[in-house]
Amino acid sequence: MGKAFRLSSEFIAGVIAGAGLGWGFDALLGTRPWGMIVLMMLGFGAGIWNVMRASGFVRPPNG
Template identity: 65%
Template sequence: MAGSNGPGETGRSGPGGQGGRDHRDDDLERRRRNLEASLATRQPDRQERKEGAGGATGYGQAMKLSSEFIAGVAVGAGLGWGIDRLAGTSPWGLIVFLLLGFVAGVLNVLRSVGKVAEFGHGSNQGPRRKD
């Protein structure tokens, strides 16, 4: 085949052997521009977020995350203290529920940030039947 750049051919189609290389460079440049355009359409608000991000939004996010964590720990400690008062198991209820509250607070923070999927909405929802 004349003019094709198959395996084993050198790509010399013009004088000096630059014809195939110019075509590959043009193709590569075209593909790079298409990739940049595709990325720009998929993430249009990235520049807007950088320009419009003020201290109030970061402060609000920090307050939300810290309050979710503190609420988990406080509820766990309150439940543990209440169970200890009712059952008479002095430090053990508080210790166990304080640890459970800590874990719940960490999970709430991770869910808010988006690092952990909501319960039942993950990609692995259990075994599926084959029909």
């Protein structure tokens, strides 16, 4: 259960980080909603990347 929780939190954190960055980006540059959309997509990718790394599916970049 701990492992599942860790993986899901890794994924959610990636999405949250992407969305947060996008929100900040939009607020600064007034590009709403595009920054949010693009960065949330990237955050989605980062979330998947996090999960793959945490589950040992890909080699961690820091060896």
